[in-house]
Amino acid sequence: MKVGFLGLGDMGSAMADNLRRAGHELSVYNRTRARAEALSGVRVAASAQEAAEGVEVLISMLADDVAVEQVLFGESGAIHGLAPGSVHAGMSTVSHALARRLAAEHAARGQRYVGAPVFGRPEAARAAKLWIVAAGPSDAMERCRPLFEAMGQGIETLGEDPVHAAVVKIAGNLLLAAAIEALGEAYALVRKHGVAPARFLEIVNGRLLRSPVYENYGRIIAAERFEPPGFRLRHGLKDARLALAAGEDAAVPLPIASLVRDHYLTAMALGWADLDWAALARVSATAAGIHGPPQSSIANPGTPR
Amino acid sequence: MKVGFLGLGDMGSAMADNLRRAGHELSVYNRTRARAEALSGVRVAASAQEAAEGVEVLISMLADDVAVEQVLFGESGAIHGLAPGSVHAGMSTVSHALARRLAAEHAARGQRYVGAPVFGRPEAARAAKLWIVAAGPSDAMERCRPLFEAMGQGIETLGEDPVHAAVVKIAGNLLLAAAIEALGEAYALVRKHGVAPARFLEIVNGRLLRSPVYENYGRIIAAERFEPPGFRLRHGLKDARLALAAGEDAAVPLPIASLVRDHYLTAMALGWADLDWAALARVSATAAGIHGPPQSSIANPGTPR
Amino acid sequence: MKVGFLGLGDMGSAMADNLRRAGHELSVYNRTRARAEALSGVRVAASAQEAAEGVEVLISMLADDVAVEQVLFGESGAIHGLAPGSVHAGMSTVSHALARRLAAEHAARGQRYVGAPVFGRPEAARAAKLWIVAAGPSDAMERCRPLFEAMGQGIETLGEDPVHAAVVKIAGNLLLAAAIEALGEAYALVRKHGVAPARFLEIVNGRLLRSPVYENYGRIIAAERFEPPGFRLRHGLKDARLALAAGEDAAVPLPIASLVRDHYLTAMALGWADLDWAALARVSATAAGIHGPPQSSIANPGTPR
Amino acid sequence: MKVGFLGLGDMGSAMADNLRRAGHELSVYNRTRARAEALSGVRVAASAQEAAEGVEVLISMLADDVAVEQVLFGESGAIHGLAPGSVHAGMSTVSHALARRLAAEHAARGQRYVGAPVFGRPEAARAAKLWIVAAGPSDAMERCRPLFEAMGQGIETLGEDPVHAAVVKIAGNLLLAAAIEALGEAYALVRKHGVAPARFLEIVNGRLLRSPVYENYGRIIAAERFEPPGFRLRHGLKDARLALAAGEDAAVPLPIASLVRDHYLTAMALGWADLDWAALARVSATAAGIHGPPQSSIANPGTPR
Numbered sequence A, B, C, D: 001m002k003v004g005f006l007g008l009g010d011m012g013s014a015m016a017d018n019l020r021r022a023g024h025e026l027s028v029y030n031r032t033r034a035r036a037e038a039l040s041g042v043r044v045a046a047s048a049q050e051a052a053e054g055v056e057v058l059i060s061m062l063a064d065d066v067a068v069e070q071v072l073f074g075e076s077g078a079i080h081g082l083a084p085g086s087v088h089a090g091m092s093t094v095s096h097a098l099a100r101r102l103a104a105e106h107a108a109r110g111q112r113y114v115g116a117p118v119f120g121r122p123e124a125a126r127a128a129k130l131w132i133v134a135a136g137p138s139d140a141m142e143r144c145r146p147l148f149e150a151m152g153q154g155i156e157t158l159g160e161d162p163v164h165a166a167v168v169k170i171a172g173n174l175l176l177a178a179a180i181e182a183l184g185e186a187y188a189l190v191r192k193h194g195v196a197p198a199r200f201l202e203i204v205n206g207r208l209l210r211s212p213v214y215e216n217y218g219r220i221i222a223a224e225r226f227e228p229p230g231f232r233l234r235h236g237l238k239d240a241r242l243a244l245a246a247g248e249d250a251a252v253p254l255p256i257a258s259l260v261r262d263h264y265l266t267a268m269a270l271g272w273a274d275l276d277w278a279a280l281a282r283v284s285a286t287a288a289g290i291h292g293p294p295q296s297s298i299a300n301p302g303t304p305r
Helices: A010-021 A033-037 A048-052 A065-073 A096-108 A122-126 A138-151 A162-192 A197-209 A212-223 A233-249 A255-269 A277-287 B010-021 B033-037 B048-052 B065-073 B096-108 B122-126 B138-151 B162-192 B197-209 B212-223 B233-249 B255-269 B277-287 C010-021 C033-037 C048-052 C065-073 C096-108 C122-126 C138-151 C162-192 C197-209 C212-223 C233-249 C255-269 C277-287 D010-021 D033-037 D048-052 D065-073 D096-108 D122-126 D138-151 D162-192 D197-209 D212-223 D233-249 D255-269 D277-287
Strands: A002-006 A025-029 A057-060 A087-090 A112-115 A130-134 A152-157 B002-006 B025-029 B057-060 B087-090 B112-115 B130-134 B152-157 C002-006 C025-029 C057-060 C087-090 C112-115 C130-134 C152-157 D002-006 D025-029 D057-060 D087-090 D112-115 D130-134 D152-157
Touching: A002 A010, A002 A048, A010 A025, A010 A057, A010 A122, A010 A138, A025 A048, A057 A065, A057 A138, A065 A096, A087 A096, A087 A138, A096 A112, A096 A162, A096 A233, A112 A138, A112 A162, A130 A138, A130 A162, A130 B197, A138 A152, A152 B197, A162 A197, A162 A212, A162 A233, A162 A255, A162 A277, A162 B162, A162 B197, A162 B233, A162 B255, A197 A212, A197 B130, A197 B152, A197 B162, A197 B212, A212 A277, A212 B197, A233 A255, A233 A277, A233 B162, A233 C233, A233 C255, A255 A277, A255 B162, A255 B255, A255 C233, A255 C255, A255 D277, A277 D255, B002 B010, B002 B048, B010 B025, B010 B057, B010 B122, B010 B138, B025 B048, B057 B065, B057 B138, B065 B096, B087 B096, B087 B138, B096 B112, B096 B162, B096 B233, B112 B138, B112 B162, B130 B138, B130 B162, B138 B152, B162 B197, B162 B212, B162 B233, B162 B255, B162 B277, B197 B212, B212 B277, B233 B255, B233 B277, B233 D233, B233 D255, B255 B277, B255 C277, B255 D233, B255 D255, B277 C255, C002 C010, C002 C048, C010 C025, C010 C057, C010 C122, C010 C138, C025 C048, C057 C065, C057 C138, C065 C096, C087 C096, C087 C138, C096 C112, C096 C162, C096 C233, C112 C130, C112 C138, C112 C162, C130 C138, C130 C162, C130 D197, C138 C152, C152 D197, C162 C197, C162 C212, C162 C233, C162 C255, C162 C277, C162 D162, C162 D197, C162 D233, C162 D255, C197 C212, C197 D130, C197 D152, C197 D162, C197 D212, C212 C277, C212 D197, C233 C255, C233 C277, C233 D162, C255 C277, C255 D162, C255 D255, D002 D010, D002 D048, D010 D025, D010 D057, D010 D122, D010 D138, D025 D048, D057 D065, D057 D138, D065 D096, D087 D096, D087 D138, D096 D112, D096 D162, D096 D233, D112 D138, D112 D162, D130 D138, D130 D162, D138 D152, D162 D197, D162 D212, D162 D233, D162 D255, D162 D277, D197 D212, D212 D277, D233 D255, D233 D277, D255 D277
Parallel strands: A002 A025, A002 A057, A057 A087, A087 A112, A130 A152, B002 B025, B002 B057, B057 B087, B087 B112, B130 B152, C002 C025, C002 C057, C057 C087, C087 C112, C130 C152, D002 D025, D002 D057, D057 D087, D087 D112, D130 D152
Antiparallel strands: none
8 A cells, every 4th residue: 555654753663664564655754854764665755745645544653743733734744745535544642632633634625534543662663563542434444454454463443533542542641651650659668668669569560460561661660771762751741741631621630640740840850851751750769869779789588489 | 277367357257267268276356246256167256365365376357557456455455365476467458657566566575477468359358369468587477378378379478577568568559549540530531532431441451551450440430330349448548548657757758649548538528438449530530520430322432353 | 102902801991991091092902892892982993903003002911822822913913913113011811932922923023022911800900900010121111111000000020031921920820829729728627627717717817827818819718709700710720721831841840730720620620610710719628528608607606806 | 823834945945935024933844854944934843744733724835746645644744743623725736636635634634725826936936926826615715815925916716626726727837838839839930931039029929919928938938048947847747747637537638738748758858857847849949950049140130110
């Protein structure tokens, strides 16, 4: 299938590469052109408009709302190149408001918008193991299906309204951020009482929660291994903002999102914007006067049996 | 083994019954005597002191610190019946401060204290599927091992200091409460944007978090099935208080625990003290102007594939 | 002086009327034309552009950033009518970002922008008792001075950068909102312990804080007299949002603003958008299970001496 | 009048001295005896019991609940020396629960308890300018009146129940802590946007709030002048705890108290326990990456007119 692809960060590059391997014909655009040229077997377009010309499906995987608005609707933006009848699958995390606008703008041009944000970090993108949450007109989703299958391990559909996909992604990220925040607080608590966070994780996630997400973030936080980032803290802040905006629009207070946002801002003030978003947990450690990962000498003597 | 057992609520009754089935000789005490008499094959003691006389191991499974202090140290309390050389395994959730006091008081009498709080709800207690987190003198833990094995599916040991077991239990419960709170907020958000919470759970836990804990509480909350309680909200409030006290003692701020505590208080003010602690999530719904579980008519048309 | 005036809500109408009384020649514009026509002795312009034509100073007193952007920069917006050399005094509360944009846009057209937000409720506006916080080019401020003097009881200047005035107004409103929130919580606490809020206020503000602001809001809240609104709750929410945005831009966490925002959202969900913003305090009462103002029968017997 | 006086910290010493100057006959007790001996014209008792013997009124001004419990009910405690018919005026800030217990214990001995906490810092105590909030049996309050008049500038009575006085004091301190927290956040916000906190205070308190409390704390915080402490941060934490306990007992969530408590704990972790409690505001500065007071070079050029 002829596919346009906008946005070649860590996620986008891996996803585009999986589409190419599956035999699709890609025309790609990235604001920093070097990242586009690093990709083999694809045509590098000079503008988003050019990347969108003649494609059946246009995929966007851009950093935030501002980037989407600029690359879609700006000068030489993709919307000016996209033909009637084509489909735009927005796969990055966007605000519920932008999802609504995209649906309307595309519909007004005889095009269709599928909201299709993904769950998964860059390693999942490379391994084509993303989970894709899609909502939009059903025939448009059908057209995207082979593409989604080449990038992900599964597709969850949510009906006709792309806003629903945006909101599920936003609320899902809120659950993850809340888990990271809670791990950060719990670790600070056990550590100052003499228990090694890694041992705490073994017990509480190993026996009780049994979640690969807690396992992954729990280990990252215990080791304070925040570089290289899988997902940057500045983007975590952006996602908290999306949750708060979605909440505000529907009159839903979200105190955990507020708390997480405030902690992200401290992280920003301390210069951690480009660490992994799990560095959120370091704010709780800092607020308890803890600096640096636990020494092996504090390691708890207990061993699981 | 000759075992004394104090506290026969939903958890304690099930645990004591499993000990009896495993062939141990039990002498039990409960403040409400009827609950003790409902248990077959055990000797019902007239006082905690009497229940503690002549036992090798005394187990306590009481509601809170006040109950432990009264039943142990009060008039006709267990401490007055317990012989030197015996072991007390405290299996309920107590404050770090009480764990410290128990260790000291027993040591002063030539006895040993094992902190051995459990993770698991009443159905896990009945099925002998509890997870036991134990810390204390190693020979004392060895003596308790066959008892723990009769009540649980596994034992995690944490070294010599019973305070460590108390803190791990308290911090573990904080993670659970944070997850419930986050689910409550995320559900309110998706619901007011038109997505059914149950569908959200299918996607986010089914594909991403993959935790039996989120699954269990996620379903309870989606259906607002808060009765009968597996663990009462008033006890959830108590556990938040224990986390805050442990944090205060070590100068660790715990904003999620503070938030959860404030929401529990609203739940108390609204008369939900004896619902399941997952009713914490209903506070977020109420604060967003949502009342009652979602109608099937709101159910989201999307289906997983 | 020839003055254009945009925005004739409760505040704007009173301010414009005071300018007219002081002998200035007004050309006014309001989106709902009827409000403009209700004002005597002024010329009613058909558009913002027309209102701005030929004036020395243009004053805007509009509800929020969106209104300012539309009335200034939209079709037939004021910017298209304003001559080079003229001054725009923005007197409503706008975001720090919009203040920055206004300064730049006017400078690019040879005009000057003075940020001049006001402290005071409608009754203060009517009595020409506003406090005006002004920042901008000094000659532009000088030109505005006689106008400010006709509307306020005093002017505080903050240097050349209009953003500073915006931020002081935003941070000042945060202090007020925090005071209202704190009064709400303290009232809920004393009331459920049997003390009448009005008596509490007499002691704590009468003797200790001695602030007319606490006195005013303290009485409104004690009597739950939230109608008619002096300043609408929905605008209070907007101001909390401005504080959070200014904080986010400078990496300053503002947990009280977050808390207040979450409580405003509950107020919105409960249908209180058009009550006075002091109804924020009712959220704390509701969260404690309190409904309605205290009965005289609860009135505390103590009397001050 | 024959008066016993327990507790001679900065507050107690000043208050006792004012009683002596007014001609009362004092028998004083302090755990650290040297502080008692530093006071001239009083009898120094060897124990709290001895200090209470033969007095008409016993006054306590002790650090916290634990100190009151120990000095009153412990070995050689005051309760053992106090005669039937005498009055105990508790003037320090105690929990609502301890106020209730004191009322009951004294009543059981034919004595009467007056809760009479004070508002004011040590300089107010020295100048006999305290505000006293008193509740208790009316004849007992009458007996205390000349003493209160010698120590304060006014007395506010609250009826018969000493718990009411405790709660008003606790809720009053919550208002103060909220104001300090809000000032800290607002200062961080304006500072990072280039406005000097002292100038912000001039405008917002000088023109709007007009409260001597905001003036005092606003200046302390702007100058970061946290030593010597007028009221120690560790005691501010204790008062937040009292508010939370009173809230918990009546099912009143107090999110500002929770927030303030969490920030106090960070202050404790950073070693600020013995700074003035206004150092709470420094937590907000630190969380925004600000260290140290504003340099004069940042001072805002604007001047009030």
